[in-house]
Amino acid sequence: MTRNTPPQRRFDSLAAVKDSPLRLDGEQRVDLGEIFGENTFSLSSMQARLPKPTYKALLKTINEHTPLDPSVADAVASAMKDWAIERGATHFTHWFQPLTGLTAEKHDSFLSPTGDGRAIAEFTGTELVQGEPDASSFPSGGLRATFEARGYTAWDPTSPAFLMEGPGGAYLCIPTAFASWTGDALDQKTPLLRSIQALNTQATRALALFGSPAPRVRATLGPEQEFFLIDEEFAYRRPDLVVAGRTLFGAKPPRGQEMDDHYFGSIPERILDCMNDVEVELYRLGVPLKTRHNEVAPGQYEMAPIYEDANIAADHQQLTMSTLRRVARRYGLLCLLHEKPFAGVNGSGKHLNWSFSTDSANLLEPGTNPHENMQFLFFCSAVLRAVERHQDLLRVSIAHAGNDHRLGANEAPPSIISVFLGDQLTDIFEQIEKAGTAETSKEGGLLGLGVDALPRLPRHAGDRNRTSPFAFTGNKFEFRALGSSQSISFPATVLNTIVAEAIDEMVTNLESRTADGVEIGEALRALLSEEVPKFKRIIFNGDGYSDEWVEEAERRGLLNLRSTLDALPSLVESKNAELFEKYSVLSRRELESRHEIMVEQYFMTINIEGETAADMARTMILPAASRYLSDLLQCMERADDVGIKVAGVEATARAVAEAVDGLVEALDHLVKQNAELGGEEVHDKAEHMRANIIPAMNAVRERGDELEKMVPDDLWPVPTYRDMLFVK
Template identity: 55%
Template structure:
């Protein structure tokens, strides 16, 4: 049997999915669970024991002995505590049991997870609760049950809870709009996401020789290699056999978990690649992306590779992002962001589009905050990713449609053109009515928006919580107006018109990488929040607290806790990098340069001993340069050490500390690196203490 014919058989084979539930659950239990999953109905507690027993039987048949509540704390990665199914019987035996109580609720220790002040260290009780809208699955020989995570006093300690709240909210507000258009069939509106995941692969042996990669996920040192991505020959290029074997293995593992891995290719930078899935609802997509990142790393280890998910593992070449393709769909199969054949006449689409435009403009700060971390600061604005300025790309056609409405002018739809390639044997096909813009942070791409600012390590929950909530807010405002309307069509047209006129500043169809756009954006009054410490205070601005509390996504306390966690994470990240940098300079780079300098000195002395008149200009030049640079590096790393000792003076507030790390520590790190990278360029390859960029990027 070929590998391709096996795919339908292995797909979802490790998932307690709809097919398995329908086969193993009593008919009424199955129907009740499906109502919860598809319609958002409350789950009947009485069915928990039935579902738990069926899950256990299915898992045990596959050799599983343990179960775990799989949750997503504020660490940005997933967490799990494993318990076995065994239960003691009389006579010293055991049976395999799994109760409804164990399925529905768990009680992990909550004291050591980030809480941003929500919990004191001695207050340990936390709860996990089953999320029945996400399928259970088998991973590492354990039954994994997707759950939410919250504190003893009821605050959300995870990323899934607010995401589910935001999905409920946009469902409510979108249904209000659909009812105004006479849609009585739709009972559920969901947002859908297809997150494209970029990553690097490096050889495991080379990785293990780099303390910076091991401890921080990125190279803190590295001179520019003779060849980077200048030739643009890696993008979509032929995939190396070793990488192809990895991709094939990765696909197999993801398909077993029901993850719709679809597209894979080489990315722009050498050793960089991308995986893109098919769309699924936002909750499932978030779970699947967390699993994808974990499986990527595990599969890489099998191939003696390491998967790097840091936003900027190598200076001088493109970093890695995650493109969040977001849309709004109904349970009747409609895409609410589909323009149709005549966008100008599609009033429902125009209203939803207007809500997104208004949301992105009014809450551009929240969108920027949702993608803020220390790693992503290296990418945004670096002409390899969108700038830190949030704007929207609509394309010429939609922009012209909205301009015609705003100006009460007629609109002449573009005729579909046939793409002519100048060769008779090549097929002809219809040309799209507008081009794409790969520099835009938030681009409309036919029937969805591509939010391109996410970093590759990100959980997609945060950005989608923001997207769902801000669009729900605008839909609720629109519904408030139109539900009181005496002339629906006239008021709808007026709403679309005024929304575009008041918020068109957020729309930019040009080159977001240009200096001219930065200046123009400032004139338009758009925010340019260049760093994480600059952006994060906007999260707890009064208008944003009012937004999230109004829609019951976060309490004000939950928002303040997340603000503290994000600031602390930034400071800790820079702190670890700075300490690692000092360690590598003192224990590896300076000793290596001293050793190489000693070799040169002995070489010069040996030559003169042999022949006093012989030229030692090469050795003398190198010795002089190495000595000077070594002294400079020693001075700069000592300065960085001193600045790290002063960190405690700035621990009065999380914001003050983050600013100190950004303005002082990170700036000094750049100076240390500049000298070290120059030393690498004059040191012999034999004596340099760790693999260079040329090896890391090309030795696969």
């Protein structure tokens, strides 16, 4: 059969394999101890370059959050400049985290003209401490008018400056907070720092009451990052991946993740080379990456660090995402951080491991006999109390359009917030509820494997639960509902704040009891016996994916905020506004601004997807299907001319024609809905996206995916899932 126009396949999976970049210079050998942190202006770098009194003053600011003396800032700026220039830096930037979920930077040269035709390298304490980027184009949620451009960046001395290197040179990045001219926080870092301070204040109160005083308590984070790596040969030929970060069309391939052979399998060579380079760059920036492995879906991977102070961990997490994207390009790969880039296989999350500790002890470490560890039971109860009371805030903290695709699906926790404690801790709290105290802790024992040569393994007292959104995992809580693309700062801010409130109220209760002469141990046992019945409804150790749990959660009175737009109104409820204001984490204005921004981002995300889906269907899928239908009709016409029966071709043509008609009908509806937008107010537009655009997109996709299974491979205009997920 002939075609009106010759087929021109726009991609070639064989070429993608043949031309894929690989490391050709052998294994990269590095001394981890030597390179770790070499591109950070670390405490050791400061100590080596600063006078002792200056270094001590700076250390006091970092550790005790005392105000910074201007003379200290001048000395640090001079030492930081010299350190950066010695390593090839020509510019510096105040590196900050606006409410886009990404990072931002404006570069300034170290050079200053002298007036005699020369220039010198300068960097003052004033330049270090404060910058003034244009704030007019960053999301503000109504905190400032568009025509008011002034915004300030303020140096965060608790997070080390670092050097970013590239083929074109290097520049110094100084982590900063970002605020408006009126002092309102326009970033993710400022509320996080405030929440860390609030948690420290309340937790040190508790420790003093228990007779274990500590100078400070630090929130710690360890975020696990899931992502996909696919060949650029395919990725950049898909407008949906380029524009929306996920595939808006794509039929399920004959094989997906059913064989369970990708998970923890051998990492493909090109992927491993890429991961090695990512790790080396991040090690040099002081990011303590610890693990890497294949994830469940084909083409999906994970990297995770060990714990750090929450503020530094949030900065490092942003560096991890940007480094993954940047280094992947060197290997002809595209890193996809969207929560659901491919339908029908597991999406990507970002499990946030959270705890809090003194300089010497993790306060969520249960010890060998948790039932006797009253301090641990106090802090653990405070977390449970906080989660039970503020399940709405935790749900809001992970609410965005991308995450709606995975919450409640078969690889992510449900949208119902609950806590997995495991058998041991659940039993202890049940004892406290029944008897007012706990007498025993379940033992894990040893696990024999039936082979004499294999060691007997220590067995934990309880199994893990991968369906729980908030699970206790030994000495920390794992908040598993975060989306892979989002900043960890806001979820951490919420956790720190709600736990600070719970500790505050429980300590106040204990102080009142001990003031009346009750011994602290007795007072604590009485308090816990009162608290357990209040928060026990949030504890669930079963299958969070089951329909039975949805029904059980409803009976318990737990919230089930299924989508982003269901969850967002909770953010600005009075109890939550009062909470953030009480602990000076977010003012009511700042909280309302974030609500507006989240609604607007939801609208814009779905609007972009709707327009992209319509364009792809109209300009790519429909023409490809029409060409195939034309080929079939020509075949039928010529067969008829020579008297050959082609019933199979005719049946295929009818099926294709029916699918094309269905696509056109669905496409017309999507185009109409895209044009309407739903109103003038952003809240109305967002609701229009949920109620009309998403169903219309799904209908177009259904018809498009149906055609993908009919149209010949050499006519189909975009790479298929088979190509993208399995060519490595």
